Amino acid sequence: MHTIVVTTALLPAAFTDSLKQLGEVRLAHDYQGELWTGATIALTTVMDAMQADQIGALPDSVKLIANIGVGTDNIDLDAAKARGIQVSNTPVVTEDTADLAMALLLDTCRRLSAGERYLRAGQWLQAQGKLGSRVHGKKLGIVGFGDIGQALARRAAGFNIQIVYWGPRRKPEAEQALGASYCETLEELMASVDIVSLNCPLTADTHHLIDAAMLAKLQPHAVLINTGRGPLIDETALIAALQAGQLAAAGLDVFEHEPTVPEALIAMDNVVLTPHIGSATAECRGDMVRRAAANMAAFVQGGELLDRVV
Numbered sequence: 044m045h046t047i048v049v050t051t052a053l054l055p056a057a058f059t060d061s062l063k064q065l066g067e068v069r070l071a072h073d074y075q076g077e078l079w080t081g082a083t084i085a086l087t088t089v090m091d092a093m094q095a096d097q098i099g100a101l102p103d104s105v106k107l108i109a110n111i112g113v114g115t116d117n118i119d120l121d122a123a124k125a126r127g128i129q130v131s132n133t134p135v136v137t138e139d140t141a142d143l144a145m146a147l148l149l150d151t152c153r154r155l156s157a158g159e160r161y162l163r164a165g166q167w168l169q170a171q172g173k174l175g176s177r178v179h180g181k182k183l184g185i186v187g188f189g190d191i192g193q194a195l196a197r198r199a200a201g202f203n204i205q206i207v208y209w210g211p212r213r214k215p216e217a218e219q220a221l222g223a224s225y226c227e228t229l230e231e232l233m234a235s236v237d238i239v240s241l242n243c244p245l246t247a248d249t250h251h252l253i254d255a256a257m258l259a260k261l262q263p264h265a266v267l268i269n270t271g272r273g274p275l276i277d278e279t280a281l282i283a284a285l286q287a288g289q290l291a292a293a294g295l296d297v298f299e300h301e302p303t304v305p306e307a308l309i310a311m312d313n314v315v316l317t318p319h320i321g322s323a324t325a326e327c328r329g330d331m332v333r334r335a336a337a338n339m340a341a342f343v344q345g346g347e348l349l350d351r352v353v
């Protein structure tokens with residue numbers, strides 16, 4: 044089989060050059076046209092939509108979508124399955140994303156970014172007048188206790204933070220290992236914690252998991268951290284809740300309509316905003332492209348994918 048990898052993502056040349064050992068590599072601007080003729084693998088990142096329309100437009104020769112990213116919400120998995128296309132991901136972002144979640148938690152609670160903004164603007168005294176909230180000894184609610192949620196719990200334990208979690212399944216072993224307690228309902232978690240961190244995947248079930256009703260459960264001093272996916276939160280409801288003082292602050296690495304960030308959030312002094320950088324370390328990005336390459340190599344050799352999603 045002559046392998047043709049087509050990507051719409053702007054990837055480092057060193058990586059795309061290394062893929063030439065698998066076959067031909069083409070950079071396309073969209074999901075149809077001549078560049079796709081004979082393509083066998085579509086190489087995507089989490090910023091490249093592979094929804095039903097795009098999958099429908101792929102030639103029959105495409106048999107693998109290799110996603111660079113652990114989340115596959117950019118891909119319509121049912122549409123891929125229906126066309127007999129396998130999907131792989133790169134579940135190698137756990138520790139880096141947990142680092143970022145912890146950093147965002149500390150920044151938001153202790154007002155690091157805000158303090159730096161004031162300092163740079165020559166407003167030392169104004170910055171000192173605005174107090175953050177203590178981190179140690181607080182209660183953190185982790186929504187989604189998978190690899191990243193558990194990696195965050197390990198970090199938080201070092202700050203003497205009490206951990207509770209909620210997810211579709213109770214995880215007794217992880218609970219015991221990490222000293223975490225299970226909340227029977229998300230409502231209970233929201234109402235009882237000082238800090239909430241979202242660490243679950245985006246699926247049809249988790250879309251707008253945090254809506255106006257859920258936000259209304261938070262205590263006014265609560266802080267919300269999201270390093271999962273933007274659409275886990277109803278962003279309009281979050282803005283209204285922040286404006287109404289239903290929560291104290293938010294730290295957001297992901298947004299509902301990336302790369303658009305609502306002006307209302309940008310204007311808020313109690314909100315920390317970062318541009319989806321959970322995996323953005325040189326080491327992690329290196330691990331991710333190597334893992335995507337390993338999945339593609341397994342596919343080309345006719346073997347089992349390392350990380351088969353569909």
Ligand code: DGY
Pocket residue numbers: 089111112113114115136319320321322323
């Ligand atoms: C992932 O791997 O899904 C990350 O969000 C990409 O940065």
